[in-house]
Amino acid sequence: MTGDTPKLRLVASRGILPAAALLLPILFVGFNGKGLLLGIAALACVLLDRILRPPAEPQPLPEPVAVLAEPVGMPQLERVAGAVVPLWAGQTAHARSEMEEAITGLSSRFATMQRNLREALEAVGLESSRNLQAVIETGAGSLASVVKDLEAGAKARATVLNKIQDLAAITSELQGMSEEVAAIANQTNLLALNAAIEAAHAQGLGRGFAVVAEEVRKLSMRSGTTGNAITNKVAWVNASLLEALQATQNFAQQDVEMIRNAEETIRRVVADFQTGASALADSAHRFEGVGSDLGEQISGTLVHLQFQDRVGQILQSVIADMEKFSDRLQHHPSSLEVDRWLAELERTYTTSEQQAIHRGEQASGSADSEITFF
Amino acid sequence: MAKTIMIIDDSVSLRQVVSIALGGAGYDVIEACDGQDALSKLTGQKVHLMICDVNMPNMDGITFLKSVRNLPAYKFTPVIMLTTEAGEDKKKEGQAAGARAWVVKPFKPEQLLMAVSKLILP
Structure with a gap:
């Protein structure tokens, strides 16, 4: 009960004075505008004085030592302490238990988060690899098309080569024909010579000349046939040469077109590779940054979780x-x-903070590891 | 093959924090809640390093360390004491019992990993 008196005094000093300042002018002057005005003015003065006056020094709490050492009131203290201290212990233990449970759950979630993040990063790496694989497969398909074009070019070259080989064979045949024509010419010359001789001897005997003339005629026919054959062959050779020429010209045009297509395909494939590689590099760079930031945050969180x-x-x-x-x-x-x-x-005590508090010093949280190697 | 580290601490959350830090670096981690639990779990295991708290129920860290040094298989296995105790007397006690390092909580994961990589057996 001794503690109640100062408390009541404090309440009285804080509450009665402003109330009196407001009510007394009203009582003396009357509940009218003038009285109310005076009352409000008096209340304002009291409140202003209270605001402007420096606050009183707080009263120091009684020393626990003095309470424990004081023999008077020990039974009350025993009863209170005996009842309250177990409650403190229970409440504190409960708080500790709840904190342990919460932090354990937090740590578990954190571990799950870290595992999921690692798996996600690995999956992203896999996805990038798959994208690159797709780019490579597309590039391989395009390059296969280029190879196919080149094979078509090679086939066209083979056709031209065959034509030229045919021409070579015909040339050889023409040479044989030419030799035969030369032989016929020799025979014709010889027969003509004989005919001239016989004509000189016979005079009236025209029969022998007629035989020679017949032979000359046959030779002429053979020469004509051979000449026609040579003419035909030459015409065929000319046509073949024209065909070969046309084929070569076409092939040259195809070559130009094919090379242009191949260059375009190769340029596209290289560009795709560059895009894929660049995306992969960007992705890797981005995730490297994210991973680094996350790593720092996780490291810092792990320090805090130890509280x-x-x-x-x-x-x-x-x-x-x-x-x-x-x-x-x-x-x-x-x-x-x-x-x-x-x-x-x-x-x-085990922590330096406990010892600091015990000495009445400010406890500063230790945020840095202290490592001693033996 | 991943190296195996045993963490011995009565605080579940701290064991988890250590496991996260070591697991992220590629180590396999075995957890034990006190010295007795750790001794029972050491049987039949190949542990390359131990991280041990000092103040624990049933068997404290210093007693555990002395017991471990009597096991032929773990006579030279490095042990890092991880504790809130920062007093020099306790550190000397740990050193005398065979600890290789003394880390005061809270620890930074990278510093603990540095100590582990420095001490762990090949």
């Missing part, structure tokens, strides 16, 4: 101390020695 372990140890220390305190209050309430208690508590 549960440190907080858990701190809370565990507090819980153990609370339980110890509760037990001591129940069984040996008179044996509480503050200095000894605090020393024992300090020995349970």
